[in-house]
Amino acid sequence: MILYEITTQAIGFLGMTMMFIMFQQNDRKRILLCQILGTCFFCIHFYLLQKYTGSALNLIAAVRAVIYYNRDKKFFGSVIWLWIFVAISIVSGILTWEGMISVLPTIAMIIGSVSVWVEKPRTIRILSIIPSPMWLIYNIVGHSLPGIITEIFVMTSIAISIIRYDILKKEQKSHSANND
Numbered sequence: 001m002i003l004y005e006i007t008t009q010a011i012g013f014l015g016m017t018m019m020f021i022m023f024q025q026n027d028r029k030r031i032l033l034c035q036i037l038g039t040c041f042f043c044i045h046f047y048l049l050q051k052y053t054g055s056a057l058n059l060i061a062a063v064r065a066v067i068y069y070n071r072d073k074k075f076f077g078s079v080i081w082l083w084i085f086v087a088i089s090i091v092s093g094i095l096t097w098e099g100m101i102s103v104l105p106t107i108a109m110i111i112g113s114v115s116v117w118v119e120k121p122r123t124i125r126i127l128s129i130i131p132s133p134m135w136l137i138y139n140i141v142g143h144s145l146p147g148i149i150t151e152i153f154v155m156t157s158i159a160i161s162i163i164r165y166d167i168l169k170k171e172q173k174s175h176s177a178n179n180d
Contacts, residue, residue: 122165132158
């Protein structure tokens with residue numbers, strides 16, 4: 001049993017690492033690639049914890065990221081994909097119902113679907129702040145240590161990237177304009 005628990009947590013920590021790296025990217029495709037890897041690890045992690053809502057929603061997130069990654073191709077470029085993933089997330093939340101706690105990751109997944117649909121990395125970062133506390137609560141209730149740490153890291157990482165790419169670069173541009 002101890003080996004099973006260690007393996008389960010290790011898989012979650014691999015997902016955690018990818019999610020932290022994700023928000024340090026300033027390129028939409030790199031963000032999505034890191035998300036694909038991170039959500040695949042978390043899908044397995046939650047499944048092994050028997051937290052099936054989290055597992056299913058992470059699987060959906062991985063597929064969604066693959067579709068969004070290929071958004072520049074005609075078939076994948078339609079906004080209908082966004083609505084498909086919103087609908088699939090709702091159905092998944094219902095089918096894997098663990099009680100009212102399932103509402104939080106389901107809503108988080110819907111907001112996440114919108115956040116990674118948009119083109120601008122800045123908008124992705126800002127919208128990604130909203131689901132993180134919902135996942136944090138789900139992880140606390142589900143006793144997912146890597147999930148708890150991930151959400152703390154994700155919120156920290158988002159804050160760092162907003163400062164790095166959105167605030168400091170804006171200040172640098174403003175400072176450069178004032179010196180001209």
